[in-house]
Every structure is written in structure tokens, then in C-alpha cells.
Amino acid sequence: MKVDILYENKLIGHSDLDCVDPSMGVAAGPFQPTADYVRDLHASAIDGVYQERRTIQLIVRSAEFGEIDSEGTGIEDFSHTLGEIEVTVLGIAYPGYETYFAHYPNYQAFKR
Secondary structure (H helix, E strand, O other): OEEEEEEOOEEEEEEEOEEEEHHHOEEEEEEEEOOOOOHHHHOOEEOOEEOOOOOOOEEEEEOOOEEOOOOEEEEEEEOOOOOEEEEEEEOOOOOHHHHHHOOOHHHHHHHO
């Protein structure tokens, strides 16, 4: 599911989320930052070191479904050590999760 990630109404990046753990409502995918992404402000982990818990609220928005209701979103930035950044969305409630990911292979395998 293609999504935009926003902080304080600024687009900080994009992702193509995949179904990761349906039982916990977790989705994740690679994060492609925009020029407004600030690693030290937006990332919850930098090169494997979790930052002191921040109170920032990241918004996940899909063009198809609108804002994705969840318990929280985190960005793990390994851009300096591994050259990649990952975004994880936790606690996406049902039935929304099923609506978003019903046709994904990981979700279909979970339902068996």
C-alpha cells in the first residue's frame, strides 16, 4: 500500500507498506525521505540506536484509503551504516487492516 508519511503537515517521505504481522496490525516498508525529512528529529532509531522516546506524531496517509488509524509509527534510519531506512506502522485496527492488506500474500497466508 503506497503511503505518504507526514509530520506537522509536512511530507517527510513515502513508503510502499506490506503486511508484516496481521495479528498485531503491523505493516512496514522501505522509507523514501523527502527534503523535509530530518533524521535526528523524525527517526525513532538511528543506525540501530533507539532514540529517547519522542512525542512526535507521524501521520500515515494513503491516496486510496486516507489517513491510516494506528497506535504509532516509527522510522528506523540505517542510512549511514546500511544505506536504508524502514518505516513501521503499529496497531492498525481491524477491519481496516484487512481492508488494506486482504489481497497481500502475507495476509492470505495468515488467514489459512
